[in-house]
Amino acid sequence: MEIKKNPKSNLENFSKIFMQIGLVLALFITYAVIEQKTYDKTYGELAVADMRSEMEEDIPIVMQQPEPPKQKPPPPPPTPEKIEIVEDDKEIEETVMETTETDETEAVVVDEIVEISEAEEVIEDVSFMIIEDVPVFPGCEGNKDELKACFSEKVQRHFSRKFDAQLPNELGLSPGKKRVFISFKIDKTGKIVDVQTRAPHPKIKSEVISVMQQLPTMKPGRQRGKPVGVKYSIPFTLIVE
Template sequence: MNIKKNPKSNLENYNKIFMQIGLVLALFVTYVAIEKKTFDKKFADLGAITMNADMEEEIPITERVEPEQPKAPPPPTPEKIEVVEDEKEVEETIIETTETDETEAVEVEEIEEIEEEEEVIEDVPFTIIEEAPVFPGCRGNKEQLKKCFSRKVQKHYSRKFDANLPNELGIAPGRKRILMQFLIDENGNITEIKSRAPHPRLEKEVSRVLKLLPKMKPGRQRGRNVPVRYSFRVRLDVE
């Protein structure tokens, strides 16, 4: 036999009503809490409090005691000064005059003349000489004269050197170098010719060519004629 429930006794039908009642109560409690007024509490007057007397402390008065400094010893008593009578005779020194009398003859020592040795100036490199030697026909300032000198020497070498000699000597083909050096003395003459070449015959040929150089105007250093050393090199292409 099934038990029949009364539909009015089913509480699920009142869920919405309960929820609305709970919401209204919550809003009411919130409103009352917000609107409630509070007042500051008043305390009884305790009267004036005097704390100055308690805070004042008795501070004892102290005196500053300075340390005693050691006393300096008294100065020593001066020794007894004896007075001595001046009985000694002082000898006077006589200063002789250095002036000579015109009547007296004055002896004069003989003065030896010392010959000054001439300053020997060694040869100066062509690159640092003050006034370079001048090749005949060159003109201009110092720098132009130097360039003209080098150009004229190389031109002279090219014209006088036997270009067929390397082939006649059977030197291996290729590019060779010949180093040359000579000195232009104080008179402008060409001296001390030196050379370095791949063959002794070439060195002799170089000496022959350089001996044919004309006489130069000598170089000058500190206003004096000085020997000037000049060196250069050429490339020789042997076929």
């Protein structure tokens, strides 16, 4: 048996109608939305502020004081009763002012100007140990310490070479070591002066002085840039057999 389909139950026959109805509804909704009117929200009226009252300033009222009454000027002095008349022929003493200008022919006396020379600073003799620039023994070179060491070495060598080593034995001194103390000064010109000594015998003392006076002339020491006398002392030991 063949099943037959009812033509009314076929929905495809109404599809075109449904599509047209849907399209009409969509257009109607779109038109309604476009034609819908909107209104701005309104707010209550704001109170109007009156600023004029605040800008008005209270101007103080100043009472003007009355001007004080003007004082009357003092009356003029009374005129003298008598008027003294001075005669024209009366002699008047004139004061003569002496001029201070000088004539070219007059000699001008000028007080003699006395020049005061500044006293030259005198520097006393300085010890060899504290002198700024030590005396220089001929042949010595180097810095300050090296010049000091060279000076002492040269003096000792000079004494050992010049002193008569046999003199203590000839004088009959007791055997042993004898100390001799020597001091002298290198003056501003570099010469040896003021030789002094302490020795165990007068002849040894004379020999020592003679030997030290034979030292060569040296370059003088300087203190604050000026040549000064420099004191030097050294001990020696003599061996008596």
